[in-house]
Structure formats: C-alpha cells, structure tokens
Amino acid sequence: MTSGTFLGIPRRHRHEESPLRGETSFPKAAKTALANDQLRRNLKHATGTIRAKRALVVNEMPDWEQLRDAGAAVKTDVMARMPELLEQFEAKVIERGGVVHWAADAAEANAIVTELVRAQGVSEVIKVKSMATQEIGLNEYLEEQGIAAVETDLAELIVQLGHDKPSHILVPAIHRNRTEVRDIFLSEMTGVVEGLTDEPKQLAMAARSYLRAKFLSAKVAISGTNFGIAETGTVGVVESEGNGRMCVTLPETLITVMGIEKLLPRFEDLEVFLQLLPRSSTGERMNPYTSLWTGVTPGDGPQNFHIVLLDNGRTNALADQVGRAALHCIRCSACLNVCPVYERTGGHAYGSVYPGPIGAVLTPQLTGITGHDDPSASLPYASSLCGACYDVCPVKIPIPDLLVELRARAVDADRSRTIPGGWDAAMRAAAWVMSDAKRFAAVEKTLAVGRLVAGPDKLISTLPPPGSAWTRTRDMPAPPKQTFRQWWKESHPEGSIARSADPADTEQKDGHR
Numbered sequence: 001m002t003s004g005t006f007l008g009i010p011r012r013h014r015h016e017e018s019p020l021r022g023e024t025s026f027p028k029a030a031k032t033a034l035a036n037d038q039l040r041r042n043l044k045h046a047t048g049t050i051r052a053k054r055a056l057v058v059n060e061m062p063d064w065e066q067l068r069d070a071g072a073a074v075k076t077d078v079m080a081r082m083p084e085l086l087e088q089f090e091a092k093v094i095e096r097g098g099v100v101h102w103a104a105d106a107a108e109a110n111a112i113v114t115e116l117v118r119a120q121g122v123s124e125v126i127k128v129k130s131m132a133t134q135e136i137g138l139n140e141y142l143e144e145q146g147i148a149a150v151e152t153d154l155a156e157l158i159v160q161l162g163h164d165k166p167s168h169i170l171v172p173a174i175h176r177n178r179t180e181v182r183d184i185f186l187s188e189m190t191g192v193v194e195g196l197t198d199e200p201k202q203l204a205m206a207a208r209s210y211l212r213a214k215f216l217s218a219k220v221a222i223s224g225t226n227f228g229i230a231e232t233g234t235v236g237v238v239e240s241e242g243n244g245r246m247c248v249t250l251p252e253t254l255i256t257v258m259g260i261e262k263l264l265p266r267f268e269d270l271e272v273f274l275q276l277l278p279r280s281s282t283g284e285r286m287n288p289y290t291s292l293w294t295g296v297t298p299g300d301g302p303q304n305f306h307i308v309l310l311d312n313g314r315t316n317a318l319a320d321q322v323g324r325a326a327l328h329c330i331r332c333s334a335c336l337n338v339c340p341v342y343e344r345t346g347g348h349a350y351g352s353v354y355p356g357p358i359g360a361v362l363t364p365q366l367t368g369i370t371g372h373d374d375p376s377a378s379l380p381y382a383s384s385l386c387g388a389c390y391d392v393c394p395v396k397i398p399i400p401d402l403l404v405e406l407r408a409r410a411v412d413a414d415r416s417r418t419i420p421g422g423w424d425a426a427m428r429a430a431a432w433v434m435s436d437a438k439r440f441a442a443v444e445k446t447l448a449v450g451r452l453v454a455g456p457d458k459l460i461s462t463l464p465p466p467g468s469a470w471t472r473t474r475d476m477p478a479p480p481k482q483t484f485r486q487w488w489k490e491s492h493p494e495g496s497i498a499r500s501a502d503p504a505d506t507e508q509k510d511g512h513r
Contacts, residue, residue, distance in 0.1 A: 098305040
C-alpha cells in the first residue's frame with residue numbers, strides 16, 4: 001500500500017471538506033491530477049496563452065514597477081487602517097441609500113443572503129462571478145433552501161452546468177476544452193440548437209440565448225466586488241463579458257458580498273488598480289466592462305442595495321504581521337499562470353476555492369491550521385519556490401517568503417510530537433552520520449551501490465522504504481564516481497583531508513607531537 005505523503009510533509013488524515021478547506025492533502029490530490037493527461041494539456045495551453053498576452057502588455061509599460069509599488073503601498077495602508085476604513089465605507093453606503101450587513105463567517109453570510117432573497121419572494125437569482133460567494137458555498141446553501149442561483153459568467157456557467165468545481169480564480173473552467181464545453185451544453189442547457197459545434201462563436205451564442213431570458217426575468221442579483229471605496233461607498237466589478245453589468249443594473253434588488261480586505265481608501269486609487277488588474281489577469285490593456293455603483297439611485301438601476309461585509313478568517317490573517325500580506329491579493333491570478341506546480345496539477349488539487357501560489361498562503365490563513373492532519377497544512381509545500389509568482393504579482397506579495405514562513409511554522413508545531421515523522425527520522429539519522437567523520441566515510445563507501453541501482457539515465461527512480469518516500473515523487477541523481485574526499489586524497493597526497501576529516505586521528509597525532 002502506498003502513501004500519498006511526500007517526504008518532508010507530515011502525514012494527513014481525513015478532514016471535513018469545505019469550499020475553503022479541502023478533504024485531502026495536496027500531495028494525494030495532485031497525484032490524481034497528474035494522471036489526467038487531458039487536464040495537463042488543457043492547462044498548459046491555457047496558461048501559456050495567458051502568460052504570453054500578459055508579458056506583451058506589461059512590457060509596453062515603462063512605469064510598471066512604479067505601478068506595482070503604488071499598488072503595494074495602497075494595500076499596506078488599507079491593512080494598517082482597516083477598522084477606520086470599514087467604518088467610513090459603511091457610513092458612506094448607508095448615506096447613499098444602501099444597507100450594510102456584517103458577517104463573521106460563511107454560515108452567517110449565507111443566512112443573511114438567503115433571508116434577503118426570501119424577502120423578495122423569489123426562488124431564482126442571477127449571479128455575477130464572485131470568489132467571495134464561492135468561498136462561503138453560497139450556491140450550494142441557496143439550493144438547500146430551495147433557491148436556484150444561476151451563474152451568468154460563461155466560465156462559471158460551464159462549471160455549474162457540468163456539476164464541477166472551479167479550478168482557476170479567473171478562468172474557472174480552464175481545465176475544460178471546447179469539445180467538453182459543447183458536450184456539457186448539449187446535455188445540460190435548455191434550448192440548445194441541434195448540431196451545436198465546438199466553435200467559440202457558436203458556444204457563446206448558445207450561452208447568450210440561455211442567459212438572456214434569465215437577465216430579463218430576474219428580480220434579484222448577487223454579486224461580489226473587486227473594490228469597495230471607503231471615501232465614497234462605491235462598489236466596483238470588472239469583467240469581460242458584460243454579464244456583470246446586466247446583473248448590477250437590471251434586477252430590482254442587488255446583494256453584494258464583499259471580503260473586508262477589498263477596500264481602497266480613495267476613489268483615485270482606482271487609477272492604479274485599473275491598470276494593474278487587467279494586464280495581470282487577462283493580458284488586456286483595460287477591462288471591457290467596469291461597473292461602479294454607489295448606493296441607490298431613484299429610477300435608475302436596482303432600488304434595493306444590500307452589501308454583506310465578510311470576515312470569514314480575514315481578521316485572523318490581519319492580526320498576523322507576516323501573513324497579512326496575503327490579504328493584499330486582488331485576485332488577478334497571474335501567479336497561477338506562471339506556477340509550474342499549478343500548470344501540472346490544476347486547481348482542484350489544492351482543495352480550496354483559492355488555488356495556486358496565492359491560495360497556498362491565503363487558504364491556511366483564512367482557515368487556520370488545526371494540526372498536522374489538516375489538509376490546509378500541506379498547501380505551503382505545493383510550490384517549487386522558484387519565485388515566478390512574486391515576479392508577476394501586481395502588488396508585490398512576497399509569496400515565496402510567506403510559503404517558507406508557513407512551512408517553518410508547520411515544522412515548529414510538530415516539534416512536540418513524541419513519535420517522530422519520516423522527515424524527523426531522516427534528519428536525525430543524517431545528523432548522527434554527519435557528526436562523526438568515520439561514520440560519514442563509511443556511508444560514502446556505500447554510494448557505489450547507488451551507481452549500480454541507477455539506470456542508463458543515471459537516475460534512481462525506485463528505492464525501498466524509507467527512501468521510497470523520496471523516489472515516489474522525485475528522481476534521485478546517481479552518486480558521482482568519485483567523492484570529494486577521494487578526489488582530495490588523490491590530488492593532495494600529503495593527506496591533509498584525512499587529518500581534518502577525522503578529529504580523533506588528528507587529536508591523537510597532535511598528542512604525540
């Protein structure tokens with residue numbers, strides 16, 4: 001029986017699944033994803049395309065680094081003044097005719113939204129793509145309460161009709177190709193014409209026809225938000241299809257769920273983020289649709305506006321002086337598109353609605369880590385630490401540093417265990433061997449066996465336990481034909497290495513002098 005635990009990661013056991021915290025550890029879920037060749041081809045094509053577009057539009061900006069610095073400075077200011085800015089934002093929303101609700105966690109937020117929908121006497125609502133509502137599992141909760149939530153973003157609609165889960169922050173259906181999308185439409189969507197092909201134009205027309213009826217009949221819409229401006233109480237959504245604008249203008253009632261970290265202090269701060277976000281996320285110079293609304297305007301747009309300010313672990317993250325940097329994230333997903341780990345495993349392996357490098361640092365802070373059995377505890381290890389995520393982050397979140405910090409905390413939390421894990425045992429054995437020159441020299445003599453085990457490619461792919469914990473997930477290079485000690489002895493016949501490498505011998509010889 002094989003284990004899904006990488007060497008170096010504490011063993012995990014079953015944990016209750018939630019939209020934020022997965023059921024299984026990352027290594028176990030990643031192993032399943034890696035066996036899906038179609039998934040890997042889809043991800044490689046999609047992320048490669050987005051990377052190229054982003055690089056093109058970023059390289060044409062001579063002040064890109066200054067924009068990144070400005071974005072990071074604004075978010076740092078928001079974190080430092082969060083209580084003050086939230087109070088200012090609440091007052092401005094109320095002043096303009098909106099209603100503000102506060103939700104400490106997912107259960108409270110779901111209950112508030114459900115009650116607001118029921119108050120309108122409807123059993124169906126339309127939705128704008130929203131990470132916050134995915135985070136709290138709003139669609140599933142509404143369904144349990146007898147309310148249908150129809151996603152209007154094309155990618156989210158594909159995920160919903162396919163009874164699937166999003167695997168990317170920006171492109172939730174990135175793991176699906178066009179043929180798979182056509183098959184989903186044919187089997188799940190009403191009113192689809194016969195002979196639908198997988199041409200993008202035909203797929204878009206089918207979705208448009210399906211959603212048009214929903215837009216025109218819906219009385220309640222639910223949205224997330226990209227930004228909430230404290231100075232004016234304005235809320236904003238940026239998107240590419242126009243579905244968001246239909247949702248925030250047509251229905252009588254609009255309910256917005258907003259994570260409290262989405263604040264910007266001033267309206268003019270939008271100037272920075274409306275340059276950073278589209279170039280980092282979709283590789284576009286500007287968003288096709290940017291919708292901003294402030295409270296209620298009589299005779300124009302929704303006449304009932306409610307906003308639910310969501311905590312759900314954010315204040316705990318804010319209290320962490322190191323980890324709070326993860327709250328700077330503007331959900332552009334640039335870090336996902338350059339991550340070699342994400343490109344090979346996809347988003348489902350992370351278990352959380354927040355996949356990729358930013359998810360690996362944000363999720364553990366939102367959920368907390370309840371122990372080494374918690375799947376969230378494995379996420380900081382889901383990275384090669386290559387640093388590409390930091391290079392592309394528009395607000396300069398030091399993701400590699402945060403990953404290392406979280407790994408260190410996980411190791412520290414395990415130090416009190418009386419029974420050592422595999423990594424502990426390996427490190428203690430290495431310390432015992434390397435603390436004595438004779439023991440170290442004896443182990444070196446066994447390296448010749450490694451060369452025999454290695455194949456023509458000079459890689460060791462299979463070792464018996466406990467070495468199998470390493471070779472199950474990584475190859476090991478064959479040992480060199482000559483160790484440094486052997487080379488030194490041959491090139492320095494006076495034997496100085498022998499004296500320095502064997503303290504006992506050195507002390508004995510020194511004693512005879």
